[in-house]
Every structure is written in C-alpha cells, then in structure tokens.
C-alpha cells in the first residue's frame with residue numbers, strides 16, 4: 415500500500431478477518447500463513463472488534479480517529495469478499511460519515527465492485543481510493559477492463575506479488591490511474607520476482623506520466639540472472655535503493 419504523504423496520521427482499520435483464495439497471487443497469502451501458526455481457519459470470515467473504529471468517539475464527543483487521517487482497510491481480508499456482503503452497507507455508512515478521512519481499499523475482487531456499492535455511490539466518493547491488485551498478465555487482462563470502467567474517483571494499480579511480466583499497454587493507464595505500485599512476494603516459499611519485470615512496469619509508468627512506487631523486492635529477487643534471498647527487514651530498503659520511485 416502507498417505510504418501516507420500529506421496526512422499526518424494513518425490508521426489501520428481491519429473490519430473483518432478471513433478470506434478465500436481467488437487467484438495465483440493468493441497462493442502464499444500471509445493471512446493464511448499467519449493463521450496456520452495459530453491453528454486458525456482463515457476461510458472463516460468474521461467481523462473484528464475493530465469494526466466500528468472510524469465512528470468511535472471520545473468522552474468529549476470527538477472522533478478517536480483524527481480528521482485528515484489516512485485509513486487503510488481490510489489488511490487480513492478483502493473488502494469485497496462475499497462473506498462480508500451482509501456487513502458492507504454498515505461499513506459504507508461509516509465511510510460516508512467520515513468524509514473528513516481518506517480511505518484506502520485494496521482488492522483482488524474488482525469483479526464484485528458493482529454489486530457491492532452503496533446507493534449513493536454515484537461516480538464514487540471523493541475520499542475513497544480503491545486499489546486493484548494484479549499479479550500477472552492474465553489477471554491484468556481479466557481485471558483491468560473492469561477497473562478502468564468502474565466509477566471510482568481515485569485508482570491505484572498494485573502489481574504485487576509480481577509473478578510475471580505485465581504489459582499495461584493498451585489500457586491507457588495515464589488517463590485514469592494515479593499511481594503504480596510494485597512488489598515481490600514475501601515468505602519462505604516466495605516465488606521469484608525478476609527485476610526486469612519491475613523495470614518494464616516502471617518504464618510504462620514513466621511513459622504514462624504516473625507516480626511509481628517499487629515498494630519491496632520480495633524474498634526471492636532475481637537481478638542480472640542472479641538470485642537473491644532477501645530477508646523481510648531489507649526488502650523495502652533494497653527496493654528503495656533501486657531509485658525507481660517517483
């Protein structure tokens with residue numbers, strides 16, 4: 415996810431926990447990996463204790479999440495996961511109530527976007543960014559036409575975990591995407607992320623005049639034909655050193 419730039423505060427809002435694997439990028443999902451260590455079944459989706467965080471108030475009546483904060487949603491699930499359909503209207507109502515915040519929603523289920531919207535969505539809420547994740551060309555070609563056509567005010571394309579080369583030409587990304595974010599896969603079984611794939615996405619973003627963020631290398635990084643195992647704490651800094659961010 416993009417780091418907050420203007421906002422002084424950021425907040426993680428984990429509305430529900432649990433998910434179902436939908437594509438190649440989900441194979442080594444960190445939610446499943448984390449839950450497995452605790453013997454928890456990740457396929458059971460449940461509301462969390464954090465569900466109403468954006469509208470919680472202090473004794474003095476002020477919201478606990480300060481105005482202007484950037485709120486990242488659903489980091490152990492997907493906002494558009496089917497199981498959460500009964501709860502999403504309430505979530506949208508909270509998002510609408512807090513139009514003084516900025517919300518980031520990241521999804522692999524852009525195909526469910528239209529059936530999951532509140533009645534007053536219109537052309538989108540000004541304070542909501544919906545990020546679509548793709549991991550290879552097949553998912554790009556499946557999801558991008560839907561994403562491009564979707565009424566969303568702010569769109570960020572996330573290529574993570576990057577599992578193959580992606581050609582974005584033909585999607586005119588400069589006219590509707592605000593930023594391209596790229597990252598490799600983490601964990602012991604991480605699949606390789608080739609630097610040339612990152613460079614290709616960078617070149618396409620530059621050509622389109624877009625902001626680009628090489629977020630992290632992943633654990634299994636291939637550069638100039640050499641394979642590097644990179645520990646988690648170094649994956650962000652190594653990516654930054656590539657000097658591709660703009």
Ligand code: SF4
Nearest residue numbers: 433434435440443491
């Ligand atoms: S959509 Fe995200 S949270 Fe859900 S299984 Fe896939 S990687 Fe995990």
